[in-house]
């Protein structure tokens with residue numbers, strides 16, 4: 001559904017992404033892993049047009065979207081939930097959701113509250129009063145209110161307690177099962193979150209894709225995990 005071929009991005013003269021190609025099928029969740037500074041955030045931002053990039057081709061449902069503006073990409077349903085979450089502190093939870101609502105979106109305020117009951121309890125609280133976990137839930141729900149086809153999640157579980165991480169993983173699983181025709185790219189330092197949610201994984205290193213495989217393949221490949229993610233499974237001796 002979304003295809004990226006030969007994408008490069010630069011910050012000034014320094015190259016941040018080189019020759020990135022990836023595919024995302026409808027309803028699929030894909031993990032994007034890699035150490036700090038590997039280029040994960042840059043890649044997500046370049047897909048929504050927030051970072052200047054050059055592409056061989058970029059298509060959504062076979063349509064060339066490579067020249068589209070940030071606004072047009074967003075209206076076409078390519079939606080980023082940024083790592084800084086972007087909750088508006090001066091507005092209530094409900095207002096944060098309402099301003100994101102888009103005509104034609106199949107995801108309503110009611111759906112947001114069913115997905116995250118905590119947000120319903122907190123509906124009249126100001127964004128500034130929320131815990132980190134509640135802010136993340138709000139950021140995801142707000143992204144859903146735009147009626148996305150492709151949801152790009154940048155470090156949704158960063159800094160959160162295990163029980164909250166589980167709530168977020170469960171909610172994302174539910175979203176996929178409910179079939180909003182939704183595809184998700186999830187960036188997370190927590191490899192278990194990516195392995196649990198996504199069927200396939202890409203690993204970035206120094207702005208290049210250095211590994212692509214199913215989650216089962218990556219889970220079994222301790223060498224790759226060690227080399228590119230610094231995951232130490234121990235030698236057992």
Ligand SMILES: Nc1ncnc2c1ncn2[C@@H]1O[C@H](COP(=O)(O)OP(=O)(O)O)[C@@H](O)[C@H]1O
Nearest residue numbers: 011012016034035036037038039040041042043
């Ligand atoms: N706004 C920016 N200006 C210049 N360089 C940047 C900017 N944002 C990120 N970089 C650089 O681009 C590279 C990739 O960063 P980033 O995409 O944030 O990685 P990740 O999300 O994987 O940690 C890093 O070397 C980083 O220092």
Ligand SMILES: [Mg+2]
Nearest residue numbers: 040041042083
């Ligand atoms: Mg990042």
